[in-house]
Structures are given as structure tokens and as C-alpha cells.
Amino acid sequence: MSDVIIGLTGGVASGKSLAEACFRALGIVVADADAAARDALAVGSPGLAEVVATFGPQVLTQDGQLDRAAMRRRIFADPTAKAQLEAIVHPRVRTALHDACRNAESPYAIASIPLLAESGGRSAYPWLHRILLVEADAALRLKRLCQRDGIDIDLAQRMLQAQASHRERLAIADDVLRNEGSPDALAAGVARLDRLYRRLAAR
Template sequence: MSEFILAITGGVASGKSTVDALFRSHGLVVADADIAAREAVVPGSEGLAEVVAEFGMGVLDAGQLNRPAMRRRVFADPDARKKLEAIIHPRVREALRATCIAATGPYAIASIPLLAEGGGREAYPWLHRILVVDVPEPVQLVRLLQRDGIDEALARTMVAAQASRRERLAIADDVLVNDGPLDALHAQVEALDRLYRRLAT
């Protein structure tokens, strides 16, 4: 049972998933908010039933949530997005907390891409520490263009849709600057892992 819970967050193309994987390689449990969000609306779940009750049968495709259609709808309608988040976010928070508390190891990690957007510490009062994977916006845009094969206008729109770099840094206890080679990332994660093991005891 882990009593010390760390959150890892970061903007799109910041390298957060790579950092998650490096912490996993140190034997730590990483509970992923994206996976928890998908599991909250699996066929037969209360979450999916609530989504259908709110938005109608048109959000389903062969009994499953039609994610692309739902995504288009909530990006076009802020009220719809708030309603969907009110259904999914509490389930995600509870699933992350349960996984982290049940984890063996010196500490556990909740990987929450949209932590700053989703209420930060107020929404997750059980977090002990927040690590922000930070990257300068020009580097973020280059990585996004390379990773997704999209044009610059769409890349800028994706970055602008998230919390700003300043807003993410404002909730950070620790900052991992990921603007260099993978070797540098390994060293930073190892140093942070030593710190968190000390803090957990």
C-alpha cells in the first residue's frame, strides 16, 4: 500500500509518456488517467449509461461510445464538454486514487495529462507532490509536427487548447525540463526517484 502519491503532468508532446515509462522501469505503479477515462465508459458501465442518458443514443456506435463524434461535439459546445467531464472526471479521480493506494512500492504515480485544466490540487487533494514535465513551446511544436504529421496551424491549436506553460508550472512542486536527449531524461528521472523514495519514508 502506497501512502505517498506523486502526480506527473505535462502538455501535449512534452514527453510525459516517456517519463511515465522511465518511472515504471524503476518498479513503480503508474496509474494512467487516459486509461481510467476509457474504462469509465466501457459498454455496460454506469458511466456510459449516464453519458447516453445525458446525450442520447446517438453517441453510441455498436454499443460503444463513439469517441470521434463525442470529441467533435464537446469541442464545439463548452456546455456539452462540462456535462461530459462531470460524468467522467469523478470516476477517473476515484480510479486513480484506488490504484495508487493499492500499489505496492515506496510510492505510486498518477499520470494526469490535464491536471492543471482539471482543477489541480483542489480536485486531487490526496496528491502529495506534483511533477511537471516541461518543454519550451517551440520544441513542443516541432515534436508535435513530427509525431502526428500535422500542419503547424493544427499543432498551435492543440497547444492553445491546453493550460498554458505558466499555469502548469504554477502547480508544480518539481519540474523536469525535457528539451534535451533521452540520456539527460534518464538522469533526471533517477535523481527524482531517489528524492521521492526519501520523501515517502
């Protein structure tokens, strides 16, 4: 079991996925909030049943899955609906991440939470021992996002603006990993932090 849990966060196109891969390559268990959220609303789950009870059967596809596109449109148009959905999903995600990290067979574990600053930070995740922010210059993130998703600059800018600001993310971070160079440079940064986290776990 891992007693030391590191929260990994960062804005869209900052390089979180690459950082996750680097930690995994070093033998570290990574629990992913996006995967936990999908599991929380899987077909037959209590979470999906609660969503249907709250929003009605029209949020389902013909095969009984959550219609994520329709749900996304609804919550963007209605802040109350967004809060209702988050009240269903977030507690389940927090529990799943905590359980996965506590049961991890590695010296420490990573809880990858892209929207950590937006979802309550340390108050929502009091069991995080440290928070690692993966960050890059906004102009570089815009370029990456346009190339990655094949979208125009206006949409990419709106996506960045919808997230927490750099200052808000920085306010909750213990460690910052800049990702503005090569993948090898990021891997070197992860290796340095890995040594730090292993020392913390050995105490």
C-alpha cells in the same frame, strides 16, 4: 500500499510518456488518467450508461461503444456539453486513480494526469503529495507534435493553445523536469526525483 502519490503532468509532446516509462523501469506503479477515462466509459459501464442518458443513444457506435469522434465534435462545439461530460467522467477518473495508487506495491505511486491544471489542480486532487511537471520549450513541442502525429504547424499550435499555459502548469508544480535533451538525460532526471520520492515515502 503507497502512501505517497506523485501527480505527473505536462503539455502535449512534453515527454510525459517517456517519463512514465522511466518511472516504471525503476519499479514504480503508474496509474494513467487517459486509461482510467477509457475504462470509465467502457461498454457496459455505469459511466457510459450515464453518458447515453445525458446525450442520447446517437453518441454510440453500432457495436455499442462510445463514438469518441462524434462526442469530441459535440463538446468542442458546445461548452455545456463539455461540462456535462466532464461531470460524468472526472469523478470516476479521480476515484480510479486514487484507488490504483493507494493499492500500488511500490514505495510511492505516480498518477499521470495530462490535464491536471485544466481539471482543477490540487483542489480536484487533494490526495497528491507532490506534482511533477514535465516541460519543454514550446517550439520544440510543436516540432515533436508535428512529427509524432503527422500534422501541420497550424493544427499543432491550436492543440497547444487549447491547453493550460506554461505559467498555469508551473503554478501547481512542486518539481519540474525539463525534457529538451536526450532520452538518457530525461532518465537521469527521473532517477534523481525517484531518490527524492523514495526518501519521502520512507519517512
